[in-house]
Amino acid sequence: MKFWVSRLVGAFALILTVSAITFGAMNILGDPLFNILGPTAGDVSNPESVAKIEAAEAQFNLDKPLPVRWALWLGDFVTGDFGVQFSATGQPPVSDLIAERLPRSLMLLVMAQTMAVIISVPWAIWSAAKANSAVDRTSTVMTFLLIGMPTFALGIILKYGLSIRFDWFPATFVANDPFWTRAWQMFLPALTLALPSAAVYQRLLRTDLITTLQEDFILTARSKGVSKRNVLFKHALRPSLFSFITIAGVTTGTLIGGALVVEQIFRIPGLGSAIVEAILREDFPVVLAIVMIVTITFVVLNVLIDILYSIIDPRVRAS
Amino acid sequence: MSDLGMTEADAVGHEDPYPERFLPHEGDQDDKAEKRKLGFAFWLCTAWLVAVIGLAIFAPYLAIKSPNVNFVQPGERPPYSPSGEHWFGTDQDARDMFSRTIYGARTSLTVGFSAIAFGLLVGGTLGLLAGYFRGKIDQIISFGFLSLLSFPALILAILITSLLERSLLTIAITIGILSVAPVGRVSRATTISFADREFVLAARSLGARHPRIIVRELLPNVLIPMGAFSLLGVAIAIVAEGSLAFLGLSVEKGPTWGKIILTASQSSRDLENAPYMAFFPIGVLFLTVLALNFAGDRLRSFFDVRELSL
Amino acid sequence: MNEHESFHHPGPSRTETDSPLLALDNLKTHFRTERGLVRAVDGVTLTLNRGEALGVVGESGSGKTVLSRSLMGLLPGSAVTSGSVKFAGQEILDLPMKQRRHLWGAEMSMVFQNPLNSLNPLMKIGKQIAEPLRLHLSMDKANARETAVALLKSVRIPEPERRLNQYPHELSGGMRQRVMIAMALACGPTVLFADEPTTALDVTVQAQILEVIGEQRRDRNMSVVLVTHDLGVVAGHTDQIAVMYSGKLVERAPTKTLFAEMRMPYTKSLLKSIPKLADPSHTRLATITGRPPDLVNPPKGCNFAQRCPYARPKCHVEEPALEPTADPNHVFACWYPVGSPEFTEREAELEAAGYVPATVAGVS
Ligand SMILES: Nc1ncnc2c1ncn2[C@@H]1O[C@H](COP(=O)(O)OP(=O)(O)O)[C@@H](O)[C@H]1O
Ligand SMILES: [Mg+2]
Numbered sequence: 001m002k003f004w005v006s007r008l009v010g011a012f013a014l015i016l017t018v019s020a021i022t023f024g025a026m027n028i029l030g031d032p033l034f035n036i037l038g039p040t041a042g043d044v045s046n047p048e049s050v051a052k053i054e055a056a057e058a059q060f061n062l063d064k065p066l067p068v069r070w071a072l073w074l075g076d077f078v079t080g081d082f083g084v085q086f087s088a089t090g091q092p093p094v095s096d097l098i099a100e101r102l103p104r105s106l107m108l109l110v111m112a113q114t115m116a117v118i119i120s121v122p123w124a125i126w127s128a129a130k131a132n133s134a135v136d137r138t139s140t141v142m143t144f145l146l147i148g149m150p151t152f153a154l155g156i157i158l159k160y161g162l163s164i165r166f167d168w169f170p171a172t173f174v175a176n177d178p179f180w181t182r183a184w185q186m187f188l189p190a191l192t193l194a195l196p197s198a199a200v201y202q203r204l205l206r207t208d209l210i211t212t213l214q215e216d217f218i219l220t221a222r223s224k225g226v227s228k229r230n231v232l233f234k235h236a237l238r239p240s241l242f243s244f245i246t247i248a249g250v251t252t253g254t255l256i257g258g259a260l261v262v263e264q265i266f267r268i269p270g271l272g273s274a275i276v277e278a279i280l281r282e283d284f285p286v287v288l289a290i291v292m293i294v295t296i297t298f299v300v301l302n303v304l305i306d307i308l309y310s311i312i313d314p315r316v317r318a319s
Numbered sequence: 320m321s322d323l324g325m326t327e328a329d330a331v332g333h334e335d336p337y338p339e340r341f342l343p344h345e346g347d348q349d350d351k352a353e354k355r356k357l358g359f360a361f362w363l364c365t366a367w368l369v370a371v372i373g374l375a376i377f378a379p380y381l382a383i384k385s386p387n388v389n390f391v392q393p394g395e396r397p398p399y400s401p402s403g404e405h406w407f408g409t410d411q412d413a414r415d416m417f418s419r420t421i422y423g424a425r426t427s428l429t430v431g432f433s434a435i436a437f438g439l440l441v442g443g444t445l446g447l448l449a450g451y452f453r454g455k456i457d458q459i460i461s462f463g464f465l466s467l468l469s470f471p472a473l474i475l476a477i478l479i480t481s482l483l484e485r486s487l488l489t490i491a492i493t494i495g496i497l498s499v500a501p502v503g504r505v506s507r508a509t510t511i512s513f514a515d516r517e518f519v520l521a522a523r524s525l526g527a528r529h530p531r532i533i534v535r536e537l538l539p540n541v542l543i544p545m546g547a548f549s550l551l552g553v554a555i556a557i558v559a560e561g562s563l564a565f566l567g568l569s570v571e572k573g574p575t576w577g578k579i580i581l582t583a584s585q586s587s588r589d590l591e592n593a594p595y596m597a598f599f600p601i602g603v604l605f606l607t608v609l610a611l612n613f614a615g616d617r618l619r620s621f622f623d624v625r626e627l628s629l
Numbered sequence: 630m631n632e633h634e635s636f637h638h639p640g641p642s643r644t645e646t647d648s649p650l651l652a653l654d655n656l657k658t659h660f661r662t663e664r665g666l667v668r669a670v671d672g673v674t675l676t677l678n679r680g681e682a683l684g685v686v687g688e689s690g691s692g693k694t695v696l697s698r699s700l701m702g703l704l705p706g707s708a709v710t711s712g713s714v715k716f717a718g719q720e721i722l723d724l725p726m727k728q729r730r731h732l733w734g735a736e737m738s739m740v741f742q743n744p745l746n747s748l749n750p751l752m753k754i755g756k757q758i759a760e761p762l763r764l765h766l767s768m769d770k771a772n773a774r775e776t777a778v779a780l781l782k783s784v785r786i787p788e789p790e791r792r793l794n795q796y797p798h799e800l801s802g803g804m805r806q807r808v809m810i811a812m813a814l815a816c817g818p819t820v821l822f823a824d825e826p827t828t829a830l831d832v833t834v835q836a837q838i839l840e841v842i843g844e845q846r847r848d849r850n851m852s853v854v855l856v857t858h859d860l861g862v863v864a865g866h867t868d869q870i871a872v873m874y875s876g877k878l879v880e881r882a883p884t885k886t887l888f889a890e891m892r893m894p895y896t897k898s899l900l901k902s903i904p905k906l907a908d909p910s911h912t913r914l915a916t917i918t919g920r921p922p923d924l925v926n927p928p929k930g931c932n933f934a935q936r937c938p939y940a941r942p943k944c945h946v947e948e949p950a951l952e953p954t955a956d957p958n959h960v961f962a963c964w965y966p967v968g969s970p971e972f973t974e975r976e977a978e979l980e981a982a983g984y985v986p987a988t989v990a991g992v993s
Contacts, residue, residue, distance in 0.1 A: 216746035225734035225765060239750065315750065
């Protein structure tokens with residue numbers, strides 16, 4: 001119980017810290033007023049623009065000290081109000097923009113992780129069952145190549161090979177298509193993200209499986225007459241999943257980074273392109289909102305991983 | 320022969336009901352023997368790296384075409400396919416891809432190596448201090464590393480590059496900052512593994528001061544495995560530059576690998592009609608990254624560095 | 630045991646009683662390794678009757694574990710076996726792995742040394758015991774559960790119902806070993822291999838575990854192969870003892886005979902290494918100088934000669950064969966056995982020189 005309390009407190013502390021740093025950095029290093037009003041922001045000789053400046057300052061709370069602004073922003077954020085965009089119109093509200101973009105990125109990530117797991121688990125089991133055979137050695141080389149492959153290079157190769165040369169998969173995303181069509185359009189982008197992760201998972205799980213297969217209780221299971229196959233699936237797999245789960249959680253961070261690039265290559269208007277556009281326009285509320293969403297996802301995932309641990313391992317549950 | 324007592328016919332080979340487990344002595348020796356050799360592939364990778372780095376450094380003095388001249392051939396629209404004149408072909412502006420790839424290497428490799436140099440300087444030092452002093456200092460530094468790691472790396476890079484002017488230095492330092500935590504953790508782990516070896520304890524008991532022990536006893540020992548590890552870091556830094564380029568956030572001036580690959584692949588039509596534009600630089604980039612990974616991997620197991628991935 | 634009659638094992642039928650349950654003839658298990666062929670078991674000939682308990686003793690590394698696993702067939706891929714192992718009259722050494730597997734847990738099962746690691750830490754006790762029941766006897770869940778409770782009760786585990794839903798880490802070492810035994814006995818095997826079943830346990834628990842194994846053997850008319858480095862363990866719990874040294878059988882006799890008139894100097898030093906209850910708990914047992922020979926390049930002559938204080942030149946040249954004594958059930962391989970004139974002569978010399986007979990370290 002104590003463990004979970006400290007775990008949650010830590011998670012909240014991290015989210016708050018990230019928001020404070022991001023908020024502070026953008027307001028100190030950037031020039032919010034300029035981003036809202038453009039050149040008018042610097043024009044204090046003209047009473048008309050001074051009025052505009054004052055109005056904008058009031059609207060965006062720019063006249064208040066930084067910590068107060070942060071607190072106000074945080075208060076809004078918690079209620080789901082991410083503020084208005086830093087632009088002359090401020091439209092659409094950041095929440096609307098996020099609501100439009102988030103599902104696409106989420107879908108991409110979920111598809112990618114699912115594919116990575118679907119590819120890596122059987123692959124690792126196969127390799128571990130045939131440790132040091134030709135199959136296993138080939139797999140090791142393949143994972144090495146995949147892990148070394150940059151996401152953008154893999155994206156271009158897949159796009160060229162599977163979509164341009166052989167027209168097997170769509171290469172572009174159309175926002176208005178029906179759900180399943182869009183899911184199909186996301187296949188290649190998700191695969192681009194999934195393959196290198198799958199390679200990482202495969203290596204890890206294979207190693208852990210081979211270690212587990214040398215445990216005494218595996219011999220016990222064999223001596224009971226359990227078939228090799230069932231030994232793998234019923235006895236060896238579960239105890240081998242721990243580092244796999246940890247890494248799957250950690251790589252979600254990498255995956256989010258990779259997703260930005262993949263969204264660019266396959267032209268998916270998701271959070272990735274939103275944050276890139278926002279950064280180039282120095283549209284801070286959008287950047288902030290996206291950074292927060294990413295951080296929260298990351299933190300929540302880590303808590304989920306702890307919960308998953310305790311489900312898998314009764315010993316963790318007890319302590 | 321007779322005491323072997325076994326002919327081919329009555330010897331029964333066993334299917335493997337479970338992997339080798341009894342006594343792994345033999346396996347251990349096997350591993351060590353493998354570690355002591357770097358192997359042919361390692362030298363092949365080194366040769367490739369030397370070639371690429373050499374070309375990049377000496378490009379201005381070699382008979383290589385300028386990367387920015389438009390070699391337009393009258394009556395034909397670029398891009399031009401690879402030929403004796405343009406080994407890798409040309410891009411849409413009829414610029415020679417071979418020389419652009421080499422000049423791209425100049426920027427990309429500079430970014431990669433300086434980023435890791437930064438990471439080694441900052442992260443390596445912090446890790447060394449944390450690992451040597453332990454206690455409070457270690458706790459603070461380790462928490463710092465953890466916080467850095469809990470930020471999706473690319474988002475952090477985007478934040479920094481977007482707020483600053485994108486010179487070669489900014490990009491290198493940005494990527495360098497990303498490498499601080501991973502490099503620091505390895506450095507810390509390596510330091511800890513050395514910190515209670517006899518020679519350090521001996522130096523201590525002889526009354527050597529902390530700075531002296533750190534510089535004279537620990538640093539040389541930590542530096543070698545860290546060097547091996549940082550090759551992997553260079554590979555990752557090079558890829559990071561490419562990713563930034565795809566977000567439009569790489570070095571503003573001059574070609575980089577990321578930028579030329581982006582230009583070559585941006586439109587599907589170009590990719591369809593002139594795939595060589597993208598695939599030659601991708602090939603060079605990939606081989607370089609692989610060579611760095613492989614060489615780093617070999618060196619790492621050669622020096623037996625703790626497994627801690629970036 | 631009736632309920633088991635109807636199940637189809639590729640193995641031998643239970644009605645065949647005239648032949649011994651296990652008969653090994655010149656069994657060899659060699660491992661292919663980088664260094665060469667490791668002769669872990671090098672020509673063992675033995676028989677074991679139904680209901681009988683055989684103790685296999687020898688110091689660590691003498692090949693006891695490999696021997697018992699060879700009999701089961703649980704060997705890594707690098708192992709090469711030859712010779713013959715007949716189980717109830719049927720040759721099983723060359724049985725394909727798929728068929729052999731059906732004997733495991735059903736006809737022959739194994740209990741291992743370390744109960745802490747021998748149970749799956751992530752699986753409930755009940756499920757682990759039910760596994761062989763469902764596999765070999767095709768029981769349904771409820772039936773398997775009931776049988777599991779009965780089994781746990783029979784190995785004297787208190788509150789058996791509650792145990793079914795517990796995980797191994799919730800039980801003590803002794804309890805876990807009982808669970809292992811219950812699991813091994815689940816399908817009523819005809820032979821149980823217990824490889825150092827008590828080595829990892831407290832002394833008091835050791836006795837209880839051996840008691841449980843003995844009880845089950847009598848109740849089920851099951852054969853037991855009890856592997857241990859400790860002659861003290863086998864003393865009260867076996868009918869027959871086989872002493873192994875560097876992969877070879879060096880002495881075999883009915884238990885009583887062996888203790889009364891052991892012939893191999895090696896057996897004698899093993900006996901000396903049994904800690905006496907009277908000894909203060911940290912008495913160090915003297916160890917014989919030298920180590921067991923290299924199994925890749927075994928020495929000429931008797932393998933034990935180099936460490937044997939009674940060895941004479943002949944021992945280093947010629948290998949003694951297993952010879953029966955007056956009692957045909959007592960065989961040993963030694964040129965100058967305990968009681969022979971040469972032995973007595975050397976013993977007197979040694980005693981005169983103030984030599985304290987040393988023992989072999991019995992650490993597994
Ligand atoms: N898989 C294997 N590969 C090579 N040698 C092995 C293997 N398993 C056991 N051995 C060797 O066989 C010998 C006997 O081992 P073991 O049967 O475990 O001894 P004991 O159980 O009597 O202590 C040892 O010398 C050991 O090194
Ligand atoms: Mg043993």
